[in-house]
């Protein structure tokens with residue numbers, strides 16, 4: 496049986512690539528979509544794909560009137576949490592691709608997901624090379640107690656740190672916090688130049704033209720260091736395969752899971 500999904504952000508850069516891939520899949524069906532600009536239209540007319548014969552609504556609440564198994568969010572952090580909670584209260588599993596939600600947001604979402612006995616899979620970055628970076632970093636953090644994360648993105652990305660960097664910091668916090676030799680409070684000069692501490696990791700966010708999305712983690716030990724880095728290209732293609740996998744797997748567990756490796760056999 497086909498998995499029926501609602502895609503919020505279906506007309507955006509990432510969401511439209513996912514919608515077009517769903518049109519070609521034979522086990523996932525889009526039943527409705529969310530975009531304020533294209534509300535009252537058929538998604539296929541907006542994306543020039545006749546197979547996407549579903550209506551677009553201005554809000555997730557309206558789109559959720561269509562029965563479905565999975566709600567997928569590729570919107571903006573200011574609206575994503577309320578979308579996710581609305582979907583859970585409607586009895587629908589959720590995949591979160593939107594970045595910028597905080598750990599406090601995730602704690603609230605986790606509580607509601609458990610209460611509703613539904614799965615939520617939040618993935619800061621669906622690209623396979625990011626999933627591998629996360630895994631390799633977790634191994635390194637077991638042996639190397641000090642690291643810092645550098646998050647690079649295009650100049651018009653509003654949220655900082657990126658979802659990729661946040662998720663990496665969150666995952667490493669389950670291993671241990673990074674232990675700086677000099678505590679931040681003891682910094683002489685301008686403490687902000689040391690970046691910001693997020694769930695036990697120091698993160699530096701760079702926003703400049705010329706970047707797409709990159710993340711780098713630097714592990715340092717006396718006289719040696721290890722640098723692991725992911726660079727994305729300009730298309731949304733690396734995210735599409737991971738997003739399809741997330742849609743297919745989100746009904747296999749209850750509660751919140753963060754990271755695509757939760758549903759991969761790594």
Ligand SMILES: NC(=O)c1ccc[n+]([C@@H]2O[C@H](COP(=O)([O-])OP(=O)(O)OC[C@H]3O[C@@H](n4cnc5c(N)ncnc54)[C@H](OP(=O)(O)O)[C@@H]3O)[C@@H](O)[C@H]2O)c1
Nearest residue numbers: 504506507508509530531532570574592593594619620621
């Ligand atoms: N996890 C990953 O691997 C991954 C990959 C790429 C991007 N992302 C994240 O995904 C999110 C979307 O990125 P993008 O580059 O696709 O952005 P985008 O091109 O700006 O698209 C945003 C989409 O969300 C809709 N939207 C925004 N605000 C809305 C609101 N208040 N109500 C309803 N719809 C709304 C927009 O339509 P309207 O403006 O017409 O409403 C549009 O369809 C960002 O948080 C980005 O960081 C994550």
